[in-house]
């Protein structure tokens with residue numbers, strides 16, 4: 524640990540003497556950020572899997588025990604965004620990247636977007652049940668960091684375990700599938716729970732826990748009015764709409780949108796946690812909307828699954844799902860900026876997928892397939908249907924991850940805008956605004 528007598532602090536003191544306060548301030552920040560996180564290195568923890576294996580390591584974050592579902596993510600970066608994504612609710616994220624925490628955690632209220640959601644990350648809290656990392660970085664460094672991963676987890680009541688073999692855990696999760704687990708700290712942490720003690724989050728309607736209870740509008744002056752059904756929306760979905768000039772009114776997941784649809788130019792269905800079949804009520808609302816309304820509808824992840832259920836497709840639980848920022852998807856149809864035959868690299872976080880059936884329901888076609896496992900990555904309404912509905916299983920808005928498909932937001936907002944002004948079908952889809960690439 525750096526002490527006040529360390530050479531770096533001596534430099535900082537000299538800088539103050541030399542009347543260079545701003546230099547001294549930034550140097551002091553660098554010094555502060557390199558002080559190891561105060562944490563008891565001997566606090567043990569154990570991750571128990573319902574399949575029978577236990578992994579012991581060191582605890583960090585909140586000194587509590589929790590049940591949840593262990594899932595693995597291959598993302599190399601953006602642990603802060605993943606952990607605040609409401610779709611990770613009730614899950615233990617096992618990061619396959621060994622070193623996690625090295626750039627700390629920023630101040631979540633330090634957003635610079637006046638018209639966007641009031642958070643820098645993906646929601647206002649840590650949503651996952653806990654984190655499992657190979658090697659927790661006790662020192663961190665980033666110009667926006669204000670605390671360590673350990674401190675952040677502790678503050679939000681989220682336990683973590685480090686010093687475990689995340690390769691071995693991931694191999695088990697790949698072979699056996701996402702597995703019910705207990706992350707245990709404190710007395711008796713090493714005692715495996717009995718099979719009946721494990722809590723299964725799949726039985727709960729997690730969407731109801733994370734969806735907004737109040738209706739609110741972001742960027743009310745926006746020239747195009749988009750309604751969003753909130754299944755647990757990531758903030759970057761809201762940002763990606765408001766940055767393109769849209770006003771976004773956010774409704775609870777089970778709101779009867781058909782009562783108010785005439786006030787809007789488009790409908791967006793967000794991501795969200797858990798089994799989409801808990802949200803059949805929303806699928807029925809969306810089915811009515813699609814049957815009776817010709818304005819654009821766009822859904823991401825859970826939103827895409829809801830569109831699929833509304834279209835008459837079934838959804839199933841995958842073995843280990845897809846979570847990471849390196850998932851390749853093959854486009855099967857042209858639409859807006861998307862070209863059939865191209866592979867796009869995408870950000871994903873899902874456990875469920877729509878069934879691939881042949882033929883697809885009338886009026887619908889597959890839009891994307893996963894190039895690794897051939898699961899359905901997108902569906903769309905056919906040209907002949909006269910509808911404008913798109914659903915994608917991946918996250919075009921990323922945060923984190925690649926921005927290969929971010930233009931889908933531009934296409935959607937432009938389509939809503941075009942229809943709102945012209946009052947009819949567009950001759951050519953408006954897309955590729957050069958300024959709208961983020």
Ligand SMILES: NC(=O)CC[C@H](N)C(=O)O
Nearest residue numbers: 794795797824825874875
């Ligand atoms: N990110 C999401 O919206 C995930 C959707 C759904 N909860 C799933 O796991 O498949």
